[in-house]
Amino acid sequence: MTDAELRSVLQERIACVRTHVAQACSRVGRDPATVAWVAVTKTVSARVAALSYDLGLADLGESRPQELWRKAAALPQARWHLIGHLQRNKIDRTVPFTTLIHSVDSERVLLALDAFGRARDQAVSVLLQVNCSREANKGGFAPNAMLSLADKLMSLPGVTVVGLMTMAAFSENAETARPVFAELYQLREELRVRSRLELPHLSMGMSNDYVIAVEEGATLIRLGSTLFDGLTAE
């Protein structure tokens, strides 16, 4: 595809998501400006990522640190989000490229990020990933481990926990994700009270269930296939 063709496909898809987000917001009385989109570029090239950025998608996400380094080097003006597992030995190279790490999935990773932030005297912004769907193959903190974590969060000057992230199980019927998203919202409310952190962000909702996530309070939706399906490699 030429750049012009790519641009027109992307524009159409962006308009479609914008309409769906606006409709979901109006159903629950939210302002669409409170929902940020993270365009997940893991299946497309740096060129498609750059075109997306030009079309106004300023927040881009990658699930693998190495791929994030590569694309962020090519497109440093974008705000890059890490949405997949971060190994501790990749923290040094990843944090400097990253606006927000959505996928802090264990206390070990959280403490390692805290040490990194303290050493640099600059707190790292993170979300805690919670396994609300309770699938064995998904990472993240167990929901019932969150409240006991609350006290500890206050004593980590090297990280700023700005919210929670979750992934629903894939299903043909997006409605099955609703209780998962509602649980993350509820956990955030409880953790707020316990920790006195503000926790403004809920990262939840992907291509097949973002409308439900917006209705349930998502502030960050992570969109891959609905924007980039079929626009593979080069």
Ligand SMILES: *Cc1c(COP(=O)(O)O)cnc(C)c1O
């Ligand atoms: C790939 C991925 C997404 C995007 O998924 P789509 O269903 O393609 O929108 C969102 N979040 C995470 C954590 C991912 O790995």
